[in-house]
Amino acid sequence: MAERYSSFRPGGRRWLWQRITAAFLVVVLAFHFFLLHFVHHADEVTFAMSQGRMQELTYFSLMILFLLTATFHGVNGVYNALVNQGIAGTRKTAAKVVLGAASLVVVVQGVRTALAWAGGVPL
Numbered sequence: 096m097a098e099r100y101s102s103f104r105p106g107g108r109r110w111l112w113q114r115i116t117a118a119f120l121v122v123v124l125a126f127h128f129f130l131l132h133f134v135h136h137a138d139e140v141t142f143a144m145s146q147g148r149m150q151e152l153t154y155f156s157l158m159i160l161f162l163l164t165a166t167f168h169g170v171n172g173v174y175n176a177l178v179n180q181g182i183a184g185t186r187k188t189a190a191k192v193v194l195g196a197a198s199l200v201v202v203v204q205g206v207r208t209a210l211a212w213a214g215g216v217p218l
Contacts (some may be wrong), residue, residue: 109171116168123161149213162205170194 148154175189
């Protein structure tokens with residue numbers, strides 16, 4: 096039988112956070128599909144409607160939390176996939192730095208976009 100290998104340490108926090116963020120993303124995506132595909136059909140959705148939703152603190156906060164959660168979940172998953180494939184040493188450090196920088200860019204631009212869409216700060 097093949098040996099099971101995972102870069103997650105048993106009982107580690109990254110493993111737990113990967114599962115928690117996955118559960119959160121499933122719930123938020125279900126909310127998104129229900130709201131934007133069943134309550135409002137695609138041909139009814141306008142920029143003004145989307146901007147109106149983003150101006151509500153609850154929806155805005157949920158979208159920022161979604162951005163942070165999705166970024167962490169995706170980057171953590173890619174990093175652990177690379178580790179599972181055997182990346183080590185300098186390449187592992189480089190991957191960590193590149194993924195961290197990419198995360199920062201995604202989060203900063205996502206927050207800037209959300210603020211602009213909510214009418215707060217122009218892009």
